[in-house]
Amino acid sequence: MSTALGNTVAFQTHLLDKRGHQLASRTTMPLRSDEDVVALRRHVRERAVAIALSLVDQTKLVTAASELARNTIKYGGGGEVHLDALQDDLRRGVGLVFVDDGPGIADLELALRDGYTTGGGLGLGLSGSKRLSDEFEIDTRPGEGMAVEIVKWKR
Amino acid sequence: MERIPILRMGNLLLVTIQVDMHDRLAMTLQDDLTQRIVSDNAKGVLIDISALDLVDSFIGRMISNTAAMARVLDAQTVVVGMQPAVAITLVELGLTLHGVKTALNVEKGMALLGKTVF
Numbered sequence: 001m002s003t004a005l006g007n008t009v010a011f012q013t014h015l016l017d018k019r020g021h022q023l024a025s026r027t028t029m030p031l032r033s034d035e036d037v038v039a040l041r042r043h044v045r046e047r048a049v050a051i052a053l054s055l056v057d058q059t060k061l062v063t064a065a066s067e068l069a070r071n072t073i074k075y076g077g078g079g080e081v082h083l084d085a086l087q088d089d090l091r092r093g094v095g096l097v098f099v100d101d102g103p104g105i106a107d108l109e110l111a112l113r114d115g116y117t118t119g120g121g122l123g124l125g126l127s128g129s130k131r132l133s134d135e136f137e138i139d140t141r142p143g144e145g146m147a148v149e150i151v152k153w154k155r
Numbered sequence: 156m157e158r159i160p161i162l163r164m165g166n167l168l169l170v171t172i173q174v175d176m177h178d179r180l181a182m183t184l185q186d187d188l189t190q191r192i193v194s195d196n197a198k199g200v201l202i203d204i205s206a207l208d209l210v211d212s213f214i215g216r217m218i219s220n221t222a223a224m225a226r227v228l229d230a231q232t233v234v235v236g237m238q239p240a241v242a243i244t245l246v247e248l249g250l251t252l253h254g255v256k257t258a259l260n261v262e263k264g265m266a267l268l269g270k271t272v273f
Contacts, residue, residue: 034177041175041209059209059240063248066211070178114249124212128248 021095021151024085031098032078037069040081044096047083051092051154061094061152064129068098068148071125075118076100076146086151093134093153101145108138159184163195167268171203181217189224199268200225203261205236215250222255232256235264 029040044065048058065081072079079100086093105111112130117123126148130136133150140146157180162169168191170184188200202218204210210218222232233256237245245252258264 034179038175038177045208056240056243059238059244060247062209063211063244066209066213067248070211070213122212122216122250124249128212128250131247131249132244 021093022087023095024087026085027083028080029083030078030080031069031072031100033073037066037073040069041066043083044094047085047094048152051085051094053094053152053154057152057155060132061096061150064132064150064152065096067125067129068096068150071148072098072100074121076102079145086153091153091155093151095149095151098148099145104140104142104144104146105138106142108140156183158187161187161191163191163197166195166197167199167201167265168192168195168197169201169203171206173206175207175209176214178213181214185217185221185224188221189228192225192228192230197230200230200232201261201264201268202232202234203236203264204234204241205238205260207241208238210237210241210245210250212248212250215245215248215252219252219255222252226254231268233258233264233267235259235261 029043030036031040041062044062045058048061053061069081072081077100079098081099082097084095084097086095110116112127114127115123129150134153135151137149138146159170159172159180168188170188176184191197192200200221218234225232234252235258237257256267258267
């Protein structure tokens, strides 16, 4: 985990600086089992309700979280997720950063294509969660794990 | 092991999903339903998802697969009660539940099955 985590810390700092988001608080949860995914869905729902996201946006965020959490476990060999309360000048948001130290992704463009999968799934996890999020960013290198950040803002 | 109960009414099987399913539980339900279609000689399967506030690609695929398996076992499947926010999210995610019959509620789902089954 150490290399990926080191990369991820730098990556997140870079993301936050670049966008002028303020990180109001951060909680970290493990992603190892099916039950962890269910627990994450519940926590994300609570965060979404807390900033009064619409029901549709809540559902989109929780669904994207479920897809990415499954990817972290299935392809990344497990990892963790940071739940961030975000704030900029005008609005509040929920940020989620999924981190693993698995094999990473060599061809991001291909991995983001609808229907592309190496795991026998539908190939909608990455591309679908990108569509469901307001912001979506991936940092990965082959062999060095990956970090995926999504953000949903209160409209 | 944790399981979702399957009720039998005549030659129909009725499932109401009321918990946030983890992936193994979804797979168990798919296997159980397929077994029960054969053992109960069922002609229709009604899956009520009105209590689900999320259908992701895994659950969506489980529903599609169950409907396909039921079809080759000579049974019809109807999924009822999908919440509007879930429908919007599902389509944006890229899932259309191709080949799955749907109805707005249990009553309409029973009527739909009644036309094809009885």
